[in-house]
Amino acid sequence: MNKTAIRQWRNKAESWVQRGLDKRLRLAVTGLSRSGKTAFITSLVNQLEHAGLDARLPHWLPAAERRVLGSRRVPGRHHHVPAFGYEAALSQLAATPPAWPEPTRGISEITLAIRYCPKNRLKRRLQDTATLYLELVDYPGEWLLDLPLLSMSYAEWSAQQRGLLQTPALARLAHRWLSAGEAIAPDSPADDNRLAPLAAAYTQWLHDIKRECGAYLVQPGRFILPGEYQGAPMLQFVPWVWDEVPAGLNEQHHYGMMETRFEHYKKHLVAGFYRDHFAGFDRQIVLVDCLSALNRGPGSFADLGRAVNAIVQSFDYGKSNWWRRLFAPRIDKLLFAATKADHLTPDQHGRLAHLLDTLVRGGQRHARLSGIDIETLALASIKATTSGEVSHQGESIPALQGRRLDNGEPVTLYPGEVPERLPDAAFWQRQGFDFIDFAPPGWQPEQPLPHVRLDRALAFLLGDKLA
Ligand SMILES: Nc1nc2c(ncn2[C@@H]2O[C@H](COP(=O)(O)OP(=O)(O)OP(=O)(O)O)[C@@H](O)[C@H]2O)c(=O)[nH]1
Ligand SMILES: [Mg+2]
Incomplete structure (x- = not known):
């Protein structure tokens, strides 16, 4: 074999090894209208682009261990699916004054190539670096509400x-x-x-x-x-x-x-x-805006519970043969996230997650979703407030500072307590909710977007994929 042939052979072998190490993960993001899907994907892509540089992702081990070398956007494989409007969302957030991204209406996707150093010793011996191709798909949660129609x-x-x-x-x-x-x-x-x-x-x-x-x-x-x-x-x-x-x-x-x-x-x-999209998802995050429903009152909150229950049914294929036969779904991890947690002081975040968990379980649900790893947490994709303490009648109480969305004026407030379980009649009488909408934070485009617990979401959804 001459030198050129050897080099060609070695390149080929390396690219085989590389292809063996490289992985793809199709992560679907859903939630009802205005639940925060666009903000979540925008912030996730932004954090990943900053991973290995200045992103704050302490709970995502691969980043904490400095094994994430960097991420970049790459063209997607699915040419029939519209592109997610990442650039447009960022430029709205960076505008003066900053604005939230526009509402979206259908399905879209964006692909990232995440380069990392494998931890696994065998993989490491074969190759110093590997790539995870992460396909993020945004689709309306309303589409999942139609599942029961199939059997009617x-x-x-x-x-x-x-x-x-x-x-x-x-x-x-x-x-x-x-x-x-x-x-x-x-x-x-x-x-x-x-x-x-x-x-x-x-x-x-x-x-x-x-x-x-x-x-x-x-x-x-x-x-x-x-x-x-x-x-x-x-x-x-x-x-x-x-x-x-x-x-x-x-x-x-x-x-x-x-x-x-x-x-x-x-x-x-x-x-x-279900056939053309859902069946191709590897993992799923469902975003739920519990706070807006609490704000609207008992009827609306009860309906949110029913809608979450209907959404959960799409993942309840563990024991259902017809479902498996028809669509062969393969989702193995499912994260429910209560969004916009920055509307609450940090001491309330655990309660918010607990409340969502109660909605998701709706009785015995977890037992029935066998085969899927499920987690619930509270997060803010784009943190629009800062939390601190104010003194009130000689007592120090937790408070939030932000800017009102309607007039841009700064406000300091204590938003109140979130019920940890399904709110009862006494709760609604005792305490109404009055969350105001916050303007997006002032943000310099060269910095990562501020967030709450997005790294926890990454740890659950991607942790094992960068091993
Ligand atoms: N404070 C705060 N507000 C948020 C956050 N995420 C979303 N919001 C608010 O919720 C609104 C809706 O967020 P989007 O990300 O557009 O929600 P969506 O699910 O994509 O909505 P549609 O595209 O209409 O289905 C935003 O315009 C913000 O007002 C967050 O992390 N913090
Ligand atoms: Mg959207």
Whole structure:
């Protein structure tokens, strides 16, 4: 073998070894609207870009052991998934005055190459450094709320929605779509000119109950967040909550057409999401904004509990054969994180995590999620306050300082106590919550973003992958 051939052979062997050491991890980030997904991914990418330099990640061992050499963004493998708007989010945070990133509507992703020194001796002997390709996927938690639809017929779903209308606060806002639907006979010829405005009025109701009643558990989830399917006929149906339906109807009739669309919705959007995206996730973080729900009151908080419970069902495939057969999910670690913990003084963070844990467990849940490693914690992706103590009537009490989002004015406040368990009636009478929204922190783009416990999240989600 001449020298060139030897060199070529050695390069090839090294790249084989390298490929053997390099890993990929697809980490999905979800949560209901405004739960803090964009802030979380932005801060996570930012911390990782600063890892090995000046990031503060003491609880993430690979960083504490100085084995993380650096991270950079690289093009993703999934060309059909829109790119996560990292640069746009950073420039909003760096603006004067700083602004929170814009709301997002659908799925997006960003890939990082994290270079590190393996700890494992065998790996080390083979190669000094290895790379973890971390794919972060942002998608709306509302899409997970649709899972129960897969096992329901149109008639069953309609009956369930009719049940919802027993709640006066929800029924009060339903007038427009209820009266539009009343005028349509189930066996009259299907007409898009009538179904489209009916579905639009129903969709508006879903938005209204979210806004006015603080509802979280709204179905179908894609009506609220249609992504690229805005205006598709598949999204133009409503539950049939009116007269008895005569037998023998088909797609030529209004009822039959809506039934067909419901089935399309299930097949293409609900099952399609689980098959094309969910089945490819290795790990998952679910973000939950418990504080906004506490702020809105008992009805809203109870609905958040129901929504979290519905979300948990997507990970409850440990014992379900049909679920495994259909989608072959492979998520092995699941982190529930209560976001925006910087709205509380640090002594309350443990209580917030505990409260979320109670919502997630909703009875016996953990036992049923066998096979998945689950953890719950409280974090702030982008810390907008500083905590300290103020003296009040001769006593020193914990307090927060930040700037109000509405007018940018500095404030010092004691936000109060978070219930450690599900709040009871006495709690709501004793104490209302009044969290204000904080403006993002003043931040120099060359510095890492300030955070609370993002390193703990990294330790749980990535710790073993950088061994
Ligand atoms: N104080 C504080 N506020 C936060 C934090 N994270 C998010 N927020 C607030 O919550 C809002 C929503 O955060 P996003 O990250 O946009 O939430 P999202 O889940 O991506 O929302 P959608 O894209 O609308 O689904 C922000 O505009 C901030 O007001 C945090 O760590 N601290
Ligand atoms: Mg977002």
